[in-house]
Amino acid sequence: MLILGISGGFDTIYSLAYNLPFWLLHDAAAVLLDNGRLVAAVEQERLDRIKHSNRSALSAAKECLKIYGADFHDVHGFAFSHSESWATGWFEKLFDPADGKPKDFQSLLGRTLECEFGQGAEFKRLHYTDHHLAHSVCAFSQSAFDHSLVLSIDGAGDDKSGLISIAKGNLMQPLREISLENSLGMLYLNVIRYIGFGLFEEYKVMGLAPYGDSSRFRDLFRTFYELRPEGEFHIFTERIAVLRKAIEPRKKGTEITSEHSDVAAALQECLEAMVMHLLSWFRRSAGESNLCMAGGVALNATLNGKILRSGLFGNLFVHPAAHDAGAALGAAIDAHLKWNPGFKPFRLEHLYLGRDIPVKKDLFAQLKAWHPLVKVEMLEDPCRATAELLAAGKVVAWMQGRSEFGPRALGNRSILADPRPSANKTRINEMVKKREEFRPFAPSVTEDFAAEFFEMPSNARDLPYMIVVVYVRKEKRNLLGAVTHIDGTARIQTVSPRQNLLFSELLSQFRELTGIPILLNTSFNNNCEPIVDGVFDAIQCYLTTGLDYLVIGQYLISRNDISDASYLAMSVTVPDRVAIREINDCQGRGQRGNRAEIYMRPHNTNMLRIGRSTCDLLKVSCKSKSIAELASVLGLSALERNELLADLKALWQARYICIAPVE
Numbered sequence: 001m002l003i004l005g006i007s008g009g010f011d012t013i014y015s016l017a018y019n020l021p022f023w024l025l026h027d028a029a030a031v032l033l034d035n036g037r038l039v040a041a042v043e044q045e046r047l048d049r050i051k052h053s054n055r056s057a058l059s060a061a062k063e064c065l066k067i068y069g070a071d072f073h074d075v076h077g078f079a080f081s082h083s084e085s086w087a088t089g090w091f092e093k094l095f096d097p098a099d100g101k102p103k104d105f106q107s108l109l110g111r112t113l114e115c116e117f118g119q120g121a122e123f124k125r126l127h128y129t130d131h132h133l134a135h136s137v138c139a140f141s142q143s144a145f146d147h148s149l150v151l152s153i154d155g156a157g158d159d160k161s162g163l164i165s166i167a168k169g170n171l172m173q174p175l176r177e178i179s180l181e182n183s184l185g186m187l188y189l190n191v192i193r194y195i196g197f198g199l200f201e202e203y204k205v206m207g208l209a210p211y212g213d214s215s216r217f218r219d220l221f222r223t224f225y226e227l228r229p230e231g232e233f234h235i236f237t238e239r240i241a242v243l244r245k246a247i248e249p250r251k252k253g254t255e256i257t258s259e260h261s262d263v264a265a266a267l268q269e270c271l272e273a274m275v276m277h278l279l280s281w282f283r284r285s286a287g288e289s290n291l292c293m294a295g296g297v298a299l300n301a302t303l304n305g306k307i308l309r310s311g312l313f314g315n316l317f318v319h320p321a322a323h324d325a326g327a328a329l330g331a332a333i334d335a336h337l338k339w340n341p342g343f344k345p346f347r348l349e350h351l352y353l354g355r356d357i358p359v360k361k362d363l364f365a366q367l368k369a370w371h372p373l374v375k376v377e378m379l380e381d382p383c384r385a386t387a388e389l390l391a392a393g394k395v396v397a398w399m400q401g402r403s404e405f406g407p408r409a410l411g412n413r414s415i416l417a418d419p420r421p422s423a424n425k426t427r428i429n430e431m432v433k434k435r436e437e438f439r440p441f442a443p444s445v446t447e448d449f450a451a452e453f454f455e456m457p458s459n460a461r462d463l464p465y466m467i468v469v470v471y472v473r474k475e476k477r478n479l480l481g482a483v484t485h486i487d488g489t490a491r492i493q494t495v496s497p498r499q500n501l502l503f504s505e506l507l508s509q510f511r512e513l514t515g516i517p518i519l520l521n522t523s524f525n526n527n528c529e530p531i532v533d534g535v536f537d538a539i540q541c542y543l544t545t546g547l548d549y550l551v552i553g554q555y556l557i558s559r560n561d562i563s564d565a566s567y568l569a570m571s572v573t574v575p576d577r578v579a580i581r582e583i584n585d586c587q588g589r590g591q592r593g594n595r596a597e598i599y600m601r602p603h604n605t606n607m608l609r610i611g612r613s614t615c616d617l618l619k620v621s622c623k624s625k626s627i628a629e630l631a632s633v634l635g636l637s638a639l640e641r642n643e644l645l646a647d648l649k650a651l652w653q654a655r656y657i658c659i660a661p662v663e
Contacts, residue, residue, distance in 0.1 A: 007027065042061065072117045159180060160180060162183075188582075225270060268303075279291070299407065349499070355533055395431065443483035446511070569626050570660060572627055
């Protein structure tokens with residue numbers, strides 16, 4: 001029995017008929033279960049290249065079927081990661097019944113399905129799962145626990161912000177809902193706006209917090225919430241505005257001062273206080289020694305580390321796809337349990353569930369097409385050759401096997417470096433990430449040697465998903481300068497051959513050369529795109545960053561001596577997520593003029609002005625003509641061509657356009 005679980009919105013990559021707010025139905029994803037076993041999972045952002053995409057995940061569903069070699073007509077049923085009542089309520093709020101669009105939520109899903117799978121596509125069975133129940137089922141069912149306390153906690157979902165339950169076998173008994181007014185996710189978001197961060201940047205503030213002193217604003221933050229009997233807490237959202245007077249609010253992109261990091265520290269402390277208060281009560285009242293967690297707040301690895309080290313629970317499992325993409329998996333498992341009541345869910349084995357790299361012959365053909373810009377060399381032993389490059393101080397992008405499901409690169413779509421020189425943090429930020437200096441990089445370590453370098457809790461000898469922070473052993477902190485955070489912690493990934501044979505072998509080869517079974521591991525992307533998925537994404541990221549080398553499968557990719565002529569021989573296209581417009585408006589008192597802008601659809605974000613020549617060329621761009629051919633048609637002079645190329649390179653680096661071999 002095949003079941004597709006889906007989360008996300010209704011607009012396709014090509015159509016923007018509904019234009020949902022970006023905070024609604026974000027982190028779209030699709031997962032595929034075969035008789036209850038997870039066989040494929042793809043996040044929509046990996047396909048449409050929009051971070052946290054809230055487009056329809058049915059193109060991701062199509063990719064899941066393709067990965068598994070199945071057809072749409074093989075699917076037994078669909079599962080959606082929200083309740084029917086919530087979905088219907090939002091449908092009625094968002095859509096005018098007289099505008100000719102579908103009349104109800106299920107009809108809307110049916111139309112979206114038909115857009116991807118063609119005429120005649122229809123739901124055979126549709127199962128709705130309450131959002132927090134989906135998170136809870138996702139966490140518990142893949143934990144391998146027979147019984148557990150389960151906490152789902154995020155910003156908002158189905159008119160609440162959390163759910164705490166007791167699970168045993170296939171039964172999930174809700175114990176308490178956490179209301180929207182007491183949303184820990186929204187508290188975090190409301191506070192970080194005062195220090196220059198916004199939606200989907202909560203993880204940055206978690207990284208900033210260890211640089212701050214929580215005592216500076218502790219008393220102020222204690223007025224924002226109240227701990228009440230029986231694990232209850234209340235958040236006084238209206239009081240948060242006092243921060244405007246207490247600190248100098250920071251504009252995005254400006255300098256971060258000590259008071260901003262002190263706010264981050266106080267915020268992290270109050271989040272931990274409320275969660276520990278809640279969990280302590282239910283640990284005593286329910287008498288349950290196991291804990292499972294999911295939901296966006298459960299991505300706070302510092303919080304998870306504190307829970308693990310507290311000894312409050314004998315066992316902790318935080319689902320690595322704790323964000324809303326994971327809710328698609330929970331909904332699918334919930335549907336399978338409904339249709340197969342006696343089924344026992346499978347423990348999560350790994351997260352390498354997306355698209356695979358091409359077979360050797362096809363891969364070489366794809367790489368060879370880029371020959372004006374890159375050199376391609378076949379490696380007899382990719383692990384040994386890559387380990388030697390890393391030991392020599394090179395920064396290498398590593399792309400192998402199937403892509404990861406979830407927000408972390410776990411050794412198949414990774415950027416790797418030597419974990420020892422602390423300068424590597426700055427170097428990688430400058431060459432690739434263009435991100436804040438305070439954010440730490442994670443270590444990947446062979447499972448057998450983890451306890452030698454890190455303080456591994458006795459109840460968690462393997463931590464394979466970068467979802468928990470542990471302490472680096474004091475005597476190893478200076479040695480591991482590139483992956484030890486300011487407070488002596490690290491967001492660790494343990495690696496074993498049973499989960500990732502090739503990555504485990506690479507770590508072993510690096511240990512043979514250096515004595516260190518650890519690599520710095522960060523996601524293979526730049527600061528303005530999701531993690532790379534396919535070969536095109538990988539080449540594009542490599543060429544628009546300062547990475548030293550790229551290894552895909554058995555091939556080593558390095559740069560050619562790239563000239564302007566090399567770029568002129570390539571094609572340029574505008575992705576479907578990007579739009580261009582020309583505007584005639586007021587440019588001064590009594591003066592009007594034309595300007596051209598390029599921006600990200602659907603919400604007109606990241607808007608940039610572009611030159612006239614660039615605009616004209618992009619309007620006629622296509623995969624079958626080179627930039628030189630298009631420039632010639634437009635009659636551009638040599639100077640205009642030089643200016644055009646500079647614009648195109650900048651736009652490519654920011655992912656407004658694609659530069660690729662001519663087809």
